Amino acid sequence: MAEARPDGVSVVGDGGDGDSRAFEAFYRQWEGAVYRTALALLRDQMTAEEVVVDTFLRAHGAWHRLDPGRSPLPWLQRVTVNLALNRLRRRRLGLEPIPEQEPWPDEAGIAPESAAEQRELTAALARGIERLPVQMRAVVILRFVQDSSLASIAEVLDCPLGTVKSRLHNALRLLRDDLRQEFEPSLGADVAPRLSGGSEEPAS
């Protein structure tokens, strides 16, 4: 039986060729968003591609449970974020080697006269993102890479809106403190040093 999804993909549930083609179309429609989330979180192309594959394997397994009346993106993002955060936690705990991190792509559209200054700033920000507790990192990536609303982020992360706001504000504060300490160390930081390991969030 075929079902029309909001993404326009016709899903056939008999496991035959039609099923395969429909799933391939589904994959091609959403792989970019999934990949960019994974890459932004992990900063490692190879691991990000592994997470993409794993995400879509799970999507294939959960195909019949996905609501055809809703966009699958929040579900895909949730799986992607969970898989990526698991990898990050394993790296931070030494359970998995930390690969060489990909640089963030060069930014286009920066005026030449301010390019060096802005690149220095964004490079410092990128380093700050790497140091963020993983749950905060997820909020920042979803907000600024995926351009997701806070409500969407709450859905993806399966947590209350207030938690998302709190994580975003704390993340911005940590990033601000990073920049401040990097460029004006005498100013110091407002917040306690970052926590490391598993317990992620400073009190807000």
Next chain:
Amino acid sequence: MISWRALTGRAQLQAGGCARHRAVLLDLLDGRTQGRDVDEALEHLGRCDACQREMSEYALVIAGLRRLGAAARRSEPDATGWARVAARLQEAPRRPRWHLRQAPVAGLVALPAVLAVLVAGLLAGGGGEARVAVPAGPAGTDAVSLAAPQVAVPGPQHNAALQRAFRIADTAAEQDPPVACEGAAVVQDEADGEAGLLVAVPPRGPLPDGLAVFMATGTPDRFGGSRMTVAPAIVPE
């Protein structure tokens, strides 16, 4: 080296008395203004050097994040991605998927964060890795039988790993409501070779001797499969 002061102004940062406006001002900087005390916050901002300085700093951060985000949105995945997915789908016959909807352990707390529950046995003794056998339910069902699963729990030789796992377990406390953890284990899903996490949760009632309830965090499918290797499991002291 750029001058942070030059970029953000020279006002003294004394944000202590301004905290109640910070969230609104951050929302404004991030383009979100609904339902907040915007006028009051803006009025405060107009006369508060410390907040102007602080918001200048946040504006730089947010502008930088937007630039990074815009750059990241131009990343494209490898063109061979579908081939890898298709190959994996070919090599692995579709496994029955399950997640626990009703725990057969009497009195088990129905925690919202629970995505899968396993029962581990043999709490005392038994060093080394052991396997958790999780009988998969019949294809097409979401039930999993918890009858007679087995796990040997490693002893004190795994303390270091135990500490690591506890640190992971701390993240469960971020759940809302927080999940009280009594123990945790790093597990390996044999089917796809991925490590996962089991977090012990306290049951509401007493468990039968020799049993502990473990909660898996992750996605509902994360531990789908019939076998897991526990390396190591943890016994609460």
